[in-house]
Amino acid sequence: MxxxxxLKLIPLxxxxxxxFSGGAQARDKTPLALQFTSRMRExxxxxxxxxxxELLETSYRVAETxxxxxxxxxxxxxxxRTTYDIWPxxxxxxxxxxxxxPAKAEKxxxxxxxxxxxxxxxxxxxxxxxxxxxxxxxPRSWGGDxxxxxxxx
Numbered sequence: 764m765x766x767x768x769x770l771k772l773i774p775l776x777x778x779x780x781x782x783f784s785g786g787a788q789a790r791d792k793t794p795l796a797l798q799f800t801s802r803m804r805e806x807x808x809x810x811x812x813x814x815x816x817e818l819l820e821t822s823y824r825v826a827e828t829x830x831x832x833x834x835x836x837x838x839x840x841x842x843x844r845t846t847y848d849i850w851p852x853x854x855x856x857x858x859x860x861x862x863x864x865p866a867k868a869e870k871x872x873x874x875x876x877x878x879x880x881x882x883x884x885x886x887x888x889x890x891x892x893x894x895x896x897x898x899x900x901x902p903r904s905w906g907g908d909x910x911x912x913x914x915x916x
Contacts, residue, residue: 821899824873828897829859833871838864840878840903870895877901 793801828835837860864878868891877900879885892898 821875824897824899825859825875828871828873831871833869833873834861834865835859836861836863836865836868836872836874836876838862838874838876838878839901840880865891868894868896871897873897873899875899877903 825835860875864876864884864887865872865874868874872891874888874891874896876888876898879888879900880903888898888900
């Protein structure tokens, strides 16, 4: 394409860019930042209404494990790591969790994980469970156990 022909496309390109910018705001008239906080509140309300019992049970199990002197392991995949908010001296680090999938665990220990993504780890969890380790699991919000995961590239 010649430069002169490319210059003729500038007004069309600007029109296209303008049409895409603010598209979400144009439909709703609410600023995107307020849309985000509103949607996050809706998600938290949904979690509260559907998962409160599970969260309470998990809290109870963790408290009983700590109280009895056993270990609580956490290996929760949050993207590219399992320890983003549970690093030492961070607000999410309560100092009651061993931050990794355990090589071995004892009866009375507790494991919270969503990182059982291989047959080896699943079998390891089954073995731990049979030995009296309490397992709390959940799905990965982004990974291979999600509907449509085959579309992730």
